[in-house]
Amino acid sequence: MEAAFNRININNIGESLQQPNYSINLAEYGEILSVHYSTYEWSQDIMLIVFTNKILVAQLDHQDKLKFDVLAKFQHNVICTNVYLSSETAINIVPLNIQFCTASVDFKLRVFKGNLSNENTCQELVGHTSYINDLNYDPENIYIVSVSDDHTARIWTTADNKQLAILKLTSPGMSTCWHRDDSSKLLVAEKVASAHWAPFDPQLIASLQMGELLLWDITRSSRPIQNNLMYTEGGGEVKFSSGTELIAVLNKLENSLKVIHVQTQQERLNVKLSLPSNITWHLRIPIICGSDGDKLNFWKIVPK
Secondary structure, three states: OEEEEEEOOEEEOOOOOOOOOEEEEOOOOOOOOEEEEOOOHHHOOEEEEEOOOEEEEEEEEOOOOOEEEEEEEEEOOOOEEEEEEOOOOEOOOOOOEEEEEEEEOOOOEEEEEEOOOOOOEEEEEOOOOOOEEEEEEOOOOOEEEEEEOOOEEEEEEOOOOEEEEEEEOOOOEEEEEEOOOOOOOEEEEEOOOEEEEOOOOOOEEEEEEOOEEEEEEHHHOOOOOEEEEOOOOOOOEEEEOOOOOEEEEEEOOOOEEEEEEOOOOOEEEEEEOOOOOOEEEOOOOOEEEEEEOOEEEEEEOOOO
């Protein structure tokens, strides 16, 4: 890992609904493969940005004008397909503590730990036999869950990075996440492109299937409570905003990002991207970030 306290220039594009408020050019590192905002209060301004053989740990300051500082660079010699930050990451201590997990094309998970010094580690978690589609830490940082084309969801313990359990699935596991307030509840999506648990409503789940956005009340889950045809092509990703009733949907086949309000179903954003990878929300501010080739684009969404 390389410590790298350098600031990158940001283009302030404006307030247009269709244009990003800010855009960051990261062409010096290559194409962006994945991007991930921290989902924890104490590290909410930390972001992981994945490239072909490198992962950047960056800090964003959202006060007035956006500032983007690269804190560290981790070498990752196998192509990374997913990444998630641990709740153990903290930037308000000295030295900094950075911990995250990646999934790679060699079907392995890798847990990285660093403190911007030479005391950095990378441990491989081996078990999956096919492509890993998603991974997630539980809110208490006790477990990691990963889902794969090998028809399994696997639970790993963070204390020793050992495999604790294998959950057999009937088809490839496509996405997974823990209940925000109850780490004994785990969501695993099969036969759908993506699914996500609403942070603002523990009974609400969204799924994306064949271009259709479905909202489910898990207390009466036999039928969706709301459905919207978002795309004509299948595939994609769905993510709730943590602080507002907004939901973002990305379809890479149609190069399209849309944001709607859950209750009013009003469209708040509809943009085209040339080469998107994935989407991620800031924890507290209604800012959606999506990569586009070698750029990071940020839109601040007005909830109502």
